[in-house]
Amino acid sequence: MAFDGFFTHAIVRELNDQLATGRVARIHQPYPAEMILVIRAHRHNYNLLLSANPTYPRIQITDVPFKNPPTPTNFTMTMRKFLEGAIVKSIEQVDNDRIIKITFTTRDELGDDQELTIVSEIMARHSNISLVSVKTGKIIDVIKHVGSDQNRYRTLLPGATFIMAPKQDKLNPFIANQEYAQLARRAEDVSEFSKQLQQAYQGLGTQTSRELAFELLNGDNVPEAYQKFLFNFDHPTPTMITLPNSKVDFAAYEPQNLVEGTKLQQFDTLSELLDGYYASKSQHDRTRQSASELIRVINNELKKNKNKVKKLNRTLKETEKADDFRIRGEILTTYLHEVKPLMTEIELPNFYDDNHPIQIELSNQLSPSRNAQRYFTKYQKLKNAVGHVNEQLKITNAEINYLENIQSQIELADPEDTKEIKLELQQQGYLRIKKSNNRKKNRVTISKPEEFVSTDGTSILVGKNNLQNDRLSLKIANKNDIWLHVKDIPGSHVVIRDSEPTEETINEAAQLAAYYSKGRDSAHVPVDYLPVRKLRKPNGSKPGFVIFEGQTTIYVTPDSKIVEKLKK
Template identity: 55%
Template sequence: MSFDGSFTHSMEKELTSLLATGRVSKINQPYPNEMLLTIRAHSKNRTVLLSANPSYARVQITKIPAANPAVPNNFTMVMRKHLSGAILNSVNQLDNDRVLQFHFSGRNEIGDQTSLMLVIEIMARHSNVILVDENTNKVIDAIKRVGSDVNRYRTLLPGSTYVNPPKQDLLNPFELTNFEMIQKIVAQYPNVDVLAEQLRKTLQGLGNDTSLALATSLHKTGSLEDNFKAFFKQFDNPIPVLSELANNKINFTAFPYPDTIENQKYDTLSELLDAFYETKAQRDRVREQGSVLIAVVRKQLKKNRTKLKKLDKDLAQTEHADTFRIKGEILTTYLNQIQRGSSEIELPNFYDENRPIKISLTNSISPSENAQKYFKKYQKLKNAVKYLDEQIVLTQSEVDYFESIQSQIELANPEDLVDIRLELEQEGYLKNHDQHKKAKKNRQKINKPERYVSTDGTEILVGKNNLQNEKLTMHTADKRETWLHTKNIPGSHVIIRSFDPSEETILEAANLAAYFSKAQHSTKVPVDYTRVKNIRKPNGTKPGFVIYDNQTTLLVDPDETKVKKLKSK
């Protein structure tokens, strides 16, 4: 499951065949460490993703849409200035390392010919995207600038000389002609796992999974040289596949590796990476961009859950209130038998004649005052019950609210975080740093809900957060349309834009409601549906909170495949 040098070798060939001689038409940077280049080649527009994400660094052609920021950053502007309209001459890999070089030719502002190299270095947290002037070998800019205080050997700042990453003292397996060293290693290390480790120390561009697959192949019968060449020849003619490993993890490879269970094959490496990274990378982007929101929600949940436990404990203590009343009544009845200065007395219990009751006394006050003291304790606890009940309801509603926000963040696309941030600012849980600006400028437009189309062509809208939910249900939807939501589970509001939807459409919409809820990974999820006219929002409640009646309940199993099918229509 690594974008190693050997996989990069295959990707270089795919990119060359699909993009060579293409012209750059669009440049965007939707996320801090990721760049999108739209290149028109062979009469087709293809979007190239250059990712320097520490966890998911890669290069590929992607079909996954991304929302671009309203204002491009400085690096994007530099890229547009130099690469807009440039022609891609070639794509080259540096040895068998995880470095790809895109060579462009273009023209500057005065019409002079320029030669540019866009370098993507896939090196975990050191991954980078660097634009270099090939005529001078000077760095124009980098998506992650690296100064001399971070790396003295290799600075990546505008105007600095570009230096390739340190060369590894390893053999390039695609250029190997003498196999004596490999034969010695195989003979010395019969254990496959140990052999794989030694191969990684000898050959360039082998990840853990690739080295293990190579070690297994070299132990097969036949010529070691033939097995070696046959293994690496497969990278020149890839059969992209998602495979299941023995530990139930999913792995992407350029071709089926030994000892793995084939899961699904793809036409291109880029389609394979889209399928593998779509959810993983999206969640990572949400965690990265929504870190502040996640921290606020976790803090509020922790605070309110702790408060709820304390309130429940205090409420439990009020169950003993009658004991104080009984002691006060008994003391009042037998006042004449109590001597001032006593610290304890045993008296008949007229509520339980067979069991006398021992009552603790304060020896510094009179018997009558002791009785009044017990009555006051009783009254205080009785008054506390009403207050505690109210506080428990309010605190539980806060817990439910932040659990729904937490669920929405987990299901959110990066662009949905804007609405969630706005909501937390409006509710006072997050400081609005623009609060001193004019209210008109501060007014923010809520993103549109997700749009899906049922099998029979009916439009279905899905709110992805509370502000979208409220706008969709209370303002966008017609009173005669159908509304769906998971029963007693945080989730999205779903609207079927039809006055008389078919049963099939209702089931498909129910699947959407279950999928975009906290119960996404559950089975037999209850989903309520009713007409929008039966939905009401009580005054003073949180965004997205509604009550409803006349509902019908369905049980559905969330199905991601069906969701994607409805989205693609």
Template identity: 45%
Template sequence: MAFDGLFIHSLLKDLSPTLIGGRLSKIYQPFEQDLVLVFRKDRKNYPLLISANAQYPRMYLTDQSISNPDKAPTFVMVLRKYLEGSVLQSIEQVGLDRIINFHFSNRNELGDQVKLVLSVELMGRHSNVILYNQQDNHIIDLLKRINPDENRARILLPKAKYELPPLKPGLNGLTMTEDEFNEEKAQNSDAASLVKKMSGLDRDDRQELIGYLEDEYSYDTFSTFFKQFENPKGFVLKTPRNKRKIFPYLPYHLELEKESSDPDLNHALDEFYQYQATRDWVKQRAGRVERVVKNEQKKLSKKIVKLKKQLDLAENSEGYRIRGEILNAHLNEVKPGMSKISLPNYYENNAPIEIKLDPALSPARNAQKYFTRYKKLRDSIKHVNEQIKIAEENLAYFDSIQTAIDNADPQDIDQINDELENQGYIRKPKKNVRRKKITERNLNKFKLSSGKTVLVGKNNYQNDWLTLKKANKTDYWFHVKNMPGSHVILRDDNPSDDDIREAAEIAAFFSKGKLSAHVQVDYVQDKRVKKPNGAKPGFVIYTGQNSIEVTPEEKEVLSKKID
């Protein structure tokens, strides 16, 4: 189910007692559509993630380490001015709609008490976060400023008066009494008709409630369904097409398979959205880099096709030499002004061959033209082969960049951007930005069943640092065969067969072949891995390797990951 009204009601059962009375100590906006509010209470920090992402708007306490950008956006600066250090007085949901109001108490510059509301609207593409003054209802600022011609229902700009969005009226099942239920039942003999009038339910909730009432159309059954939202837990289920969904209760009437359960709904939400959120944040940060990569891949692919056509033409250039020789043998038969002539081809049992002519040239010059064309094409073969090799190497390089983006965490994108700047594919900024040095903390780290450690680079700079500087010469190095992937180091000089297989599965997962059933992985001691002079980042050569074929399983690989 999505973040509908009932889900938000369940979530606030956990959130409210945890956050109310807490002091808002930090505010930052790590990504365009996402805010993190850090509340301090009872000597503990509680980071609240609020996302106005159009596809999956959400809100929950998170354990994820989300970096604070160096430069704060305007909205964050406003929030810090008005809310930082203020106390959260209450959290309330507007009916069973997807609007949550955080009520804060703070003092202005004159020392007067000010009541402020941070309204979180989790409403699909209309999602927003709005700060307004409770006394006069005027908007101070908001995450998404909307021009009046884009939203005629209300004005969403600073200084405008805050108004609720148009809300669809409905019945509140959480507060409905038995008499009210019986009255509605009398008017709606069909359970589906009653459910249609309920507020705060998404499609899954409606189907589940209909299932309950079809079993027994009674107030007891009705209230049993809604009581589940008063004591929520986190249940992750899968559809027949393997789409994952999260619920605050365990549905019985939907075609879903239970994957996991968690007594803490916030924790379940954090884990449920972790992968998708990371991919979304990477996409936001990597937008510029990905455009460069895709443009270069497109240009290089077209160039390779064109060069291979040239090579094919050059390798099949014997026809030009043959036409030149036949013309030389029959110069007396060529008359001035002719545009073509048919002559016997003594290479093909004197079968006729048609030869095009330039009417402005003499017979001898026409023959020489064919010999010149033949020589030019034959001489170009070496050059074209070299150009194809360079283009294919560059294409493989950009494939490795794309693989790095696919495996990246948001904080890794800066290093990928730096790499493309240093390679001349992205213009460097005028001001020199000091980047952090690569350390082991930047890498992905895994612990094998035997307890041995595996380190994984997530981009070409990390790969070079891991293989050429961090690894011991006796450690074992892993890499997928003939495709882009991460450099993987097994910190051991005498690994067992199980160690090798597990490390190879990790290398296969962090590669372009992660979705393949059979992935070939090379492995060799690190001392046999060398970097050629002038090679691009991430490119190495190695000798004396062994190979193993593995099938990377996401769950099995990620279960070995350590923070």
């Protein structure tokens, strides 16, 4: 149902129940457009996430772990200065819009009481988080600065007067009115009625409006059906919706208008629901943000190498004509006496094909013998090119495979993993190493491979990038441990820390190998496994590249639930 005004209404009620009267203990900004307030309430620490991410804006309590940057931003420092130790007075929604005001009571530098408000605007690319003084109405700081050149209606900069986003000329659905009843009497079908409801009421997302239209048109009593609909957002039953086409959505309550084959999963709180829905999506988005430079470099290199392959293949195709040049040279040499000065072409008997004479182009600037020699030179040049072109094709295709492997690793990586991928690209000469006097800043420590535990308690290690893969396969793993990798596609190195694992453990490790590979979304993915001692790394080969023989292949279909179950 998306994070519309109705869902905002429900999450605000939940946050009020959990956080009201709580104290702000710590403030973090792990990602550029996201802030986390650690609030101590009811003898428990809650991580309140406020996100102005243009793709996944939201507000919720999160249990997803995060890691802070080494140096806090200016925005973080300002928020810490004004809000650490503040008490949450109230959490309110502005009308039924996707705007939330969190009001805090605290003391200023002189010890006087003051009220501050965080205004969280959940509006796609216009999403923002502003800290505002209640007394003066001035902005103290804002997570995304918006100048007058970007927005003529209002300026979102420190020191400017805070102006709320323009209000829509629509009804608040939680304030008594009968507009819905009048629309229902005129409605012809759910689709048309849904559009009319969206035009009349605030905060109605497409799916929510369709659900409301369906319930009003199918209920015996329209006012009762409407009140029941509103009740669902005051007393939510958080629900994850998986459609038959595998598309996933979420709702504050269990929808009634569902297609056959839809699967539903209930959560205890709306925040847990949002964690379940957004965790992987937002993590992937954060990774792409932190790896934007790497993605650009890799895409450019891939484009360059793929163009090179096309040119090499064209050259290789031209070498197939080498014998044609040789034949023309030989025939021209045989009939040199028939070539007259200034001729540009000549037709001569073809002693390789008696039935078809051959047409030979000539340069009127060259003698007959030089024309013949020109064809022999072209023939020799093309013959010599075959070996060189094939060698270049082999090198370029290997380069493409390597870059696609890096591309796949970024898709599967956590934001922290991108530092190691960046280091690898610097070592391989794809990125310049920026010199800095701060040695600690330049130093990147290769993190440990991720550890999983099989059902029978066996440790399974998974490398998340090439530097981790090399370290895992060539240094950490014992000779008799079992090594796994998807067959013929980019993926992680996986090691079972056992020389004789059970069949169940091998299958679970194969699940991990398939899941952490480019075949994650495929079925029946082939996975090779063999003892580590059979691995070989050729001299001068790229990071993460190994060769082997004597492997056994099994087929698995990756399942994220199994992967979650195996996490240590």
